[in-house]
């Protein structure tokens with residue numbers, strides 16, 4: 178909400194970023210522990226204009242208080258909950274506890290701590306860090322309106338064949354040869370929006386969004402790789418991205434859109450020659466130079482078209 182005074186426009190929010198919290202839930206019945214590590218960022222849209230226009234802080238919810246609230250709420254959550262549910266819970270708290278707060282935006286990054294198995298047996302309290310983050314963002318309004326997105330950060334995928342890039346624009350600046358055989362590597366950053374429009378309408382089933390996260394990740398990966406024996410041919414990152422996004426929309430009725438960012442991480446063919454040895458290393462789809470820059474950058478949002486009845 179923008180305010181105007183003396184010909185000056187003001188849009189403001191304040192919050193606390195990167196509040197780190199770890200939470201263990203101990204199950205006495207079987208001795209198992211569950212663990213999450215969250216990095217929480219809170220941003221509040223609130224009526225505290227006098228702090229900007231005058232030296233009057235009487236409406237400011239201190240960002241230090243926001244930080245403390247994360248620990249209090251983590252303590253109060255006696256049962257395991259998904260990172261999405263925790264984001265909503267924190268957002269609801271700020272909107273209902275403080276009259277001046279009208280919107281709370283809570284973004285959380287969950288670190289991928291995974292239970293270890295020793296000799297094939299899941300360890301009761303041992304975890305190792307996996308590779309891709311689970312993210313969640315809840316925007317909660319005082320009215321109870323909700324905007325919820327979840328995401329995956331840093332899902333590095335690579336396939337050594339079944340990828341090519343042909344029939345693209347060729348002009349006087351083009352040197353890239355066409356190929357029907359190349360390596361395809363990317364680091365998927367995905368965020369998808371759920372269709373739940375109020376905090377009251379989210380599924381009550383425990384860990385619903387955690388399960389959904391695993392399912393979305395599986396659909397993205399299955400579509401990228403194709404069947405284990407044959408794979409699936411990718412004519413471009415663009416096409417593969419579209420198939421991944423639309424597969425998620427087809428499979429999950431409560432996902433209304435998905436944004437995918439898929440850099441094309443290049444593995445360059447290695448050819449080395451000298452006068453004496455013109456084919457010292459002759460590339461035969463075997464020896465590559467891995468690079469991380471420059472990289473292609475390809476991103477798109479795929480959304481469900483909702484009928485306007």
Ligand SMILES: O=c1[nH]c(=O)c2[nH]c(=O)[nH]c2[nH]1
Pocket residue numbers: 342353412413414415441473
């Ligand atoms: O899948 C690709 N998409 C591109 O847009 C592109 N551009 C490029 O040089 N290589 C590739 N590969």
